[in-house]
Amino acid sequence: MFESTTVGSLPKPDWLAEPERLWAPWKLKGGALQAGKERAAVEWLREQEASGIDIVGDGEQFRVHFVHGFLEQIEGIDWARKTPMGIRNNRYIAEVPTVTTALSRTKPVHVADAAFMRANTSHRLKITLPGPMTICDTIADGHYGRRADMAMRFAELLNEEALEIEAAGADLIQFDEPAFNVFLEEVRDWGLPALERAVRGLKATTVVHICYGYGIEANIKWKETLGNSWRQYEQIFPWINASSIQQVSLEFAGSRIPHEVLRRLPDKQLLVGAIGVLPDQRETPEEVAANILEASRHVDSARLTPCTNCGMAPLSTELARAKLRALGQGAALARAAVKR
Numbered sequence: 256m257f258e259s260t261t262v263g264s265l266p267k268p269d270w271l272a273e274p275e276r277l278w279a280p281w282k283l284k285g286g287a288l289q290a291g292k293e294r295a296a297v298e299w300l301r302e303q304e305a306s307g308i309d310i311v312g313d314g315e316q317f318r319v320h321f322v323h324g325f326l327e328q329i330e331g332i333d334w335a336r337k338t339p340m341g342i343r344n345n346r347y348i349a350e351v352p353t354v355t356t357a358l359s360r361t362k363p364v365h366v367a368d369a370a371f372m373r374a375n376t377s378h379r380l381k382i383t384l385p386g387p388m389t390i391c392d393t394i395a396d397g398h399y400g401r402r403a404d405m406a407m408r409f410a411e412l413l414n415e416e417a418l419e420i421e422a423a424g425a426d427l428i429q430f431d432e433p434a435f436n437v438f439l440e441e442v443r444d445w446g447l448p449a450l451e452r453a454v455r456g457l458k459a460t461t462v463v464h465i466c467y468g469y470g471i472e473a474n475i476k477w478k479e480t481l482g483n484s485w486r487q488y489e490q491i492f493p494w495i496n497a498s499s500i501q502q503v504s505l506e507f508a509g510s511r512i513p514h515e516v517l518r519r520l521p522d523k524q525l526l527v528g529a530i531g532v533l534p535d536q537r538e539t540p541e542e543v544a545a546n547i548l549e550a551s552r553h554v555d556s557a558r559l560t561p562c563t564n565c566g567m568a569p570l571s572t573e574l575a576r577a578k579l580r581a582l583g584q585g586a587a588l589a590r591a592a593v594k595r
């Protein structure tokens with residue numbers, strides 16, 4: 256009960272990339288870069304195991320960013336043709352690359368990373384991929400004409416990748432869809448159908464992560480506009496509950512989300528965020544346990560997996576380490592409290 260995991264990303268060590276910064280360029284090249292990524296991934300793997308995290312991952316040490324790591328290997332994207340785009344419904348403007356011809360995946364992207372991780376741990380292994388809707392909110396369409404069509408093509412490519420990651424030994428495959436909390440109606444109309452296409456034929460456990468974003472300034476400001484009760488989950492969860500996705504990773508710690516919304520996913524395993532990702536938040540194990548036990552007032556304990564709210568990539572290494580420890584210890588405290 257209360258087996259723990261993380262959303263995925265962890266900070267990169269300062270010798271690999273500039274810390275506390277998204278999209279930080281690599282500091283190494285060629286063979287040294289590959290060896291550096293592997294070393295960083297193993298260090299985080301041992302840190303997760305030592306912290307009592309049950310379902311482990313690579314901390315996304317092999318990719319520059321949770322979306323761009325995948326996109327960099329996909330054909331059909333012109334990285335020099337930048338288009339200004341209002342990301343997450345104009346929360347912030349970014350110059351994004353443009354899809355200019357039909358998309359294809361000519362080689363595996365994260366499959367070797369998954370095999371490397373499998374060879375280095377006996378824990379259950381989770382590998383993350385960006386979801387099709389979130390990809391389409393991170394890249395401009397100069398070819399397909401409809402976002403829904405571009406999302407479906409990305410979903411086909413993600414499915415090829417996910418099937419190979421599964422064959423490489425991943426037990427769980429998670430798709431990150433922070434855009435689901437923004438484009439609510441579109442989730443039903445094409446976001447979820449694209450996600451269903453991405454998981455087709457998988458025997459690995461499937462997970463969707465839906466959050467309110469990294470603890471960066473644009474997201475913190477956006478959250479301030481959402482009022483005292485965040486209702487986005489309330490609208491999309493019934494659709495997600497009716498989908499074939501087995502687990503839902505959601506934000507819960509320190510957020511203005513009415514806790515009853517957990518009841519809208521009666522058929523899913525819930526990865527409940529018990530660790531915040533703001534740079535000034537430092538939870539104690541007791542606070543983590545209290546969060547888990549609060550969730551268990553709404554959801555059967557057997558369906559709860561303590562997790563982080565979101566990825567920890569933008570945090571300092573020291574803080575991320577402390578949060579992993581608090582998560583592992585907090586899950587253990589919650590387990591003991593329920594058994595008593």
Ligand code: ZN
Binds near residue numbers: 433465466468566
């Ligand atoms: Zn997230």
